[in-house]
Amino acid sequence: VQLQASGGGLVQAGGSLRLSCVASGDSFSSYAVGWFRQAPGKEREFVTVINWDGSSTYYADAVKGRFTISRENAKKTVFLQMNSVQPADTGVYYCAAHTVGLVAAHTAARDYGYWGPGTLVTVSS
Numbered sequence: 001v002q003l004q005a006s007g008g009g010l011v012q013a014g015g016s017l018r019l020s021c022v023a024s025g026d027s028f029s030s031y032a033v034g035w036f037r038q039a040p041g042k043e044r045e046f047v048t049v050i051n052w053d054g055s056s057t058y059y060a061d062a063v064k065g066r067f068t069i070s071r072e073n074a075k076k077t078v079f080l081q082m083n084s085v086q087p088a089d090t091g092v093y094y095c096a097a098h099t100v101g102l103v104a105a106h107t108a109a110r111d112y113g114y115w116g117p118g119t120l121v122t123v124s125s
Contacts, residue, residue, distance in 0.1 A: 001023055001024065001025035001027060001028055001031065001097050001114045002023065002024045002025060002114075002116065003021055003022070003023050003095050003096070003097060003114055003115065003116030004021070004022050004023075004116050004117065005019060005020070005021045005093060005094060005095045005116050005117065005118055005119040006019070006020050006021075006022070006119055007019040007020050007119060008092075008093060008118075008119030008120045008121045008122075009120075009121070009122070010122045010123075010124060011085055011121070011122070011123055011124070012123070012124050013085060013086055013087055013123055013124065013125050014084060014085070015085055015123075016081070016082060016083045016084075016085065017082045017085060017121060018079060018080065018081050018082065019035070019079065019080040019082065019093055019095075019119060019121075020077055020078070020079055020080075021033060021035075021077065021078040021079075021080075021095030021116065022075075022076060022077050023076040023077070023078075023097065024076070025076075027099075028073070028076050028097065029052065029073040029076070030052050030099075030101045031052060031097040031098060031099055031101045031114075032049055032050065032051050032052060032097070032098040032100060032101045032102075032103070032104055032106055033049065033050055033069075033071065033078040033095060033096070033097050033098070034046065034047070034048065034049035034050075034095070034096050034097075034098065034106060034107075034112060035047040035048050035049075035069065035078075035080050035093060035094070035095055035096075036093070036094045036095075036096060036109055037089075037091040037092065037093045037094070037121075038091050038092050038094070038118070039088075039090060039091040040091070042091075044094070044109050045060070046060050046107040046108070046109070047059070047060055047063055047067065047080070047093070048060065048063060048067060048069045048080065049069070049098075049104045049105070049106055049107065050069045050070070050071055050078060050104050051101055051102060051103055051104040052073075052101030052102065053073070054070060054071045054073075056103060056104040057069050057104050058104045058105060058107070060107075062088070063082075063089075066082070066083050066084045066085070067080060067081065067082050067083070068080075068081040068083075069081075078095060080093070080095075082121070085121075085123045086123060087123045087124070087125045088123075089121060089123050090121060090122050090123045091120075091121060092118035092119065092120050092121075093118055093119050093120075093121055094115055094116065094117075094118040095115075095116055096109070096112035096114060096115045096116070097112065097113065097114040098111060098112050098113065099113060
């Protein structure tokens with residue numbers, strides 16, 4: 001599976017942004033997909049994950065209630081809707097695929113086998 005994240009850019013605090021993660025490969029629809037982010041000088045951190053059919057999601061406390069993850073398997077795409085963004089949301093956002101797709105419980109980056117290049121999100125105050 002190959003992944004490509006897009007949709008990053010510059011946004012003002014309080015604004016919205018939607019990221020997309022497009023995949024290639026036949027097994028994508030059976031994988032869980034997570035979003036991670038990495039701010040300058042900091043470690044990569046978990047943001048959210050969705051299971052294979054979108055019936056289960058899990059969010060980091062820092063984004064709960066503001067971000068929404070969804071997927072369209074027919075388009076091999078996972079979305080991250082980011083609302084009410086804050087300067088602390090600034091970073092490079094990565095999507096990653098986990099082969100155990102039944103649950104949305106994978107929060108450790110080391111457990112994901114497939115990663116795409118990130119997309120930069122900058123939130124100005």
